[in-house]
Amino acid sequence: MGPALYTHAMRALEQATKALLAGDLTPATTGISFGRVRELLARCTQNLRTTAPHPVIARRKQIDMNLDKLMNKHLTRYFDPSKTIPEETLQQLLRFLRSTPSSVNVQPNHFYVLATPEGKERLTANLGERFQDNAEKILNASHTIILTTRADVPDSHLEAVFTKERADGRFPDPSKQELWESMTRDFLNLRSYGYKDLNHWMEKQTYMAVGLTMMAAAELGVEATPLEGFDPTSVDKAFKIRETGHSTTVLLALGYPDPERVYTTPISRFHADHLFTFI
């Protein structure tokens, strides 16, 4: 009863807020009176005091706890080679990675999930001489993901995105889908010929996926360390990545820390005054 009422009240509040922003406050157009919103929220507050927290609220509490944990720790440099991420947890993380958003839904990535010693060794043998210190991290991590990004956006890729969006019913109205496709083409033309940064722009999407996946990993109790220390030319060659129209952007080592080798010194970041300007 609590969660249902909460959801109902929030919907009503959203509707009312939209009407308020549009400058139209009449119950006839919003379909809801402000008295009703007030009443629902009052009952909701009462319910929240007396019943278990709504799942959204309970979840927020959990995330806050993990934020504290994330804010006070170094990224893991030493993984425990004896620990493997359980299959269900790995699949959950990969489902999450698959769900990460990208600008105009361009979905510019392919991910190589290295789970076997052979896969990890192929990567460490091709990191390049100056990046050898990352080899131990990759070999001891449970899994390492090579995140690759498209070099460009051929029409075949764009058509594949649109075909999937249509099949998934992303827009219920076909005319909206058409409008979206034309806007997407315009935006990609702007990146290609205006800003001339198509690949760089797509790599920014890849970094967003990395950041979000690091947060998701923390939520699942898995340590995630991004690695930029590798030679992309030799990694691409070792996994025949350029043949697919992609190149390597960044690596993500996943696993559990070696308890004997966890850094406990304070993390070092600029003071808030240096970082934030409130206007």
Ligand SMILES: Cc1cc2nc3c(=O)[nH]c(=O)nc-3n(C[C@H](O)[C@H](O)[C@H](O)COP(=O)(O)O)c2cc1C
């Ligand atoms: C995008 C990215 C790439 C990184 N690449 C490497 C790497 O190749 N090797 C490594 O040991 N650490 C790597 N790190 C870890 C950073 O060096 C580390 O987070 C930073 O120095 C702050 O240290 P702390 O996490 O211990 O506070 C990387 C971190 C980020 C965010």
